[in-house]
Amino acid sequence: MAKKIVITNEIRKLRFFANEMTQQQLAEKVGASRQTIISIEAGKYSPSLEMAFRIAEAFNVKISEVFDYEVKGS
């Protein structure tokens, strides 16, 4: 059975360091709804690769600085 991968992110921290960017402002930049940004931040939704790149671009960082993953289970 495939191991479970949990995707984590640093969006909250990156928003804080980007002049305390609001979730709404980030949503506008990446073309998503605020609800989606809230879900991504809370780890309730894993975005598509395209949106993940757009989020990284919004902060002007590499995608690996925004998203990481943990392998769960044996």
Added chain:
Amino acid sequence: MSYQEKKSIISIVTGLLILAAYFTYTYTKYQSGVVIEGDLKFWATSILVFIGIGIVATIIIQIIFHILLSVAIAVQAKVKDESCDDKEIEKTIELEMVSDEMDKLIELKSSMVGFGVAGAGFMLSLVAIVFNYSPVVMLNIMFASFSIGSILEGFTQLYFYRKGINHG
């Protein structure tokens, strides 16, 4: 509560009202003795009429919901900042109602639930015929399962918006 959640609740309430109206109407007619048990024409007509009412009611309720929501957003924006102009308000409304990949995924997964219930209802209606129930029972099972499928679709959407969703 987000725009999408409100939209799902509106869809659930509309579905419930239509289903309740259908059963109230047909049950009252049946109880009053106006309709005989095997009158397929009456049941088919009632179902067709209520499908029509359902479509029209859904459209009207969605329009009213969007108007009220837009007004509420505009008022909220004006209260927050009196100097904001119409363009800014329009932009705020558009942003509130934006639909993205998560919405599409939730819509897809919840519609699978809706179709699943409708499909199961169709099978059940066939089973009812196999076990010698009247075609009226078959018609009602089919109508109820399609309606309940649509209502459950709304509940599934709400669930995914609250609990989150993953690909696969």
